[in-house]
Amino acid sequence: MDKQDIKKLTKKKLIFEVIKERKRNKEKDxxxxxxxESKKRLHDLRLQLDKEKNITKELRLKLSQQEAIANQAQNMSAKLQKIANENKCYICKLxxxxxxxxxxxxxxxGHLFxxxxxxxHLKRSKACPICKSLTSYKDVRFIIAGQNLCTAELLI
Ligand SMILES: [Zn+2]
Ligand SMILES: [Zn+2]
Known part of the structure; x- marks a missing residue:
């Protein structure tokens, strides 16, 4: 091997090394x-998860609001039923x-019948059938049912 050959070989080796290094760098890159990329994807997934959590939260809130409304409606209908029952005569239930x-x-x-x-009832007892307070014929008063009615109309 002469000097020229050694130079050539070194150059070749150097080029080879450079190529190898480039390849390694490329792999590292x-x-x-x-x-x-995976970090970005993870971040996106976290964002997505947060969004879904918020949606779930909102849905839960809406659901509980609907439940509250349903409960109110149930209470209201129980109250209406109570009023309807109270608007019936306690003695004959009509x-x-x-x-x-x-x-x-x-x-x-103040009780109605x-x-x-x-x-x-007053022929047999002077006590209110509901609260047992004493009363008499002269305490009996007509109840005016609405704005458009008057006692005179009730007496027809
Ligand atoms: Zn009655
Ligand atoms: Zn009474």
Whole structure:
């Protein structure tokens, strides 16, 4: 091997080394790039997860609001049922009439009954059938059912 050959060989070796180094660098770049990509993907996934968590939270809130509304509606219908029951004569359990013998009347304590029912009751007892307060015929008053009615109309 002469000097020239050695030079050539060294040059070749150097070129080979450079190529090898470049290849290694390229692989490193790829690894770094991949890591960055997966980091980005992880970040995106976290964002997506946060969004979904918020949606779930909102849905839960809406659901609980709907449950509250449903509960209110149930309470309201129970109250309406109570009012409807209270608007029936306690003695015979029938609705009051606007005219006739079963109009709503109050007695001294304020409790309401159908007229003929309470008059029959007062023949036997002077105590309110509900609260047992003492009352008499002269405490019996007609109840005016609405704005458009007056006592005169009730007496027809
Ligand atoms: Zn009655
Ligand atoms: Zn009473």
């Amino acid at each position: 790829q690894i770094i790039h991949d890591r960055l 609705k009051y009439e606007v005219t006739g013998g079963h109009r709503a009347v109050s007695i001294k304590c 159908g007229e003929k029912c309470i008059l029959d």
